[in-house]
Amino acid sequence: AQSVxxxxxxxxxxxxxxxLLRCNYSSSVxxxxxxxxxxxxxxxxxxxxxxxxxxxxxxxNGFEAxxxxxxTSFHLTKPSAHMSDAAEYFCAVTPSxxxxxxxxGAGTRLAVHP
Amino acid sequence: xxxxxxxxxFQVLKTGQSMTLQCAQDMNxxxxxxxxxxxxxxxxxxxxxxxxGTTDKGEVPNGYNVSRLNKREFSLRLESAAPSQTSVYFCAxxxxxxxxxxxxxxxxxxxxxx
Numbered sequence: 001a002q003s004v005x006x007x008x009x010x011x012x013x014x015x016x017x018x019x020l021l022r023c024n025y026s027s028s029v030x031x032x033x034x035x036x037x038x039x040x041x042x043x044x045x046x047x048x049x050x051x052x053x054x055x056x057x058x059x060x061n062g063f064e065a066x067x068x069x070x071x072t073s074f075h076l077t078k079p080s081a082h083m084s085d086a087a088e089y090f091c092a093v094t095p096s097x098x099x100x101x102x103x104x105g106a107g108t109r110l111a112v113h114p
Numbered sequence: 115x116x117x118x119x120x121x122x123x124f125q126v127l128k129t130g131q132s133m134t135l136q137c138a139q140d141m142n143x144x145x146x147x148x149x150x151x152x153x154x155x156x157x158x159x160x161x162x163x164x165x166x167g168t169t170d171k172g173e174v175p176n177g178y179n180v181s182r183l184n185k186r187e188f189s190l191r192l193e194s195a196a197p198s199q200t201s202v203y204f205c206a207x208x209x210x211x212x213x214x215x216x217x218x219x220x221x222x223x224x225x226x227x228x
Contacts, residue, residue, distance in 0.1 A: 043219035
């Protein structure tokens with residue numbers, strides 16, 4: 001069955017440090033891949049996505065992710081964390097059977113401390 | 115444009131009561147979705163509707179029913195609420211073209227069942 005694994009339910013970094021949030025998926029066909037961010041008591045907002053083309057994708061707020069087919073990974077990075085990056089981050093993929101829905105990972109809560 | 119709207123924002127029910135969560139979109143998207151979000155479990159798909167007049171079960175449909183009233187509206191009904199249905203519910207739409215593929219989320223409904 002299709003699955004999405006986010007390693008680490010909680011990640012804590014210092015302000016200015018590298019942010020790395022990990023996402024691995026299982027799929028028999030190249031999927032579409034997404035990272036969403038959720039701030040407290042809000043809905044989900046798209047950070048970035050990969051559908052076709054360049055495997056390194058840039059998103060909002062300085063985040064980027066690289067689709068590595070050989071590693072079935074789509075890790076999210078940001079060179080320098082800001083306090084405002086504290087939120088929950090969700091990785092999502094389209095299932096093997098088609099592109100009509102998304103499967104979400106369990107989420108990673110990012111804390112940024114001074 | 116309001117995007118995706120949900121009502122109510124908050125609701126408290128007693129076990130066995132029924133209620134309908136409303137979702138409306140002004141994005142002219144064909145596909146609409148209902149998810150529930152629980153701590154540590156990410157978003158799980160309850161039902162979705164690929165187009166007006168069609169609905170399909172997702173990962174966790176038991177205890178729920180849906181109605182796709184027209185292209186704009188997609189409602190979720192709990193016929194006899196149970197404490198296990200305490201959750202945050204999100205409605206979403208899908209822009210499905212490859213270049214513009216994205217799910218858009220409403221602000222959520224926080225439901226507590228006592």
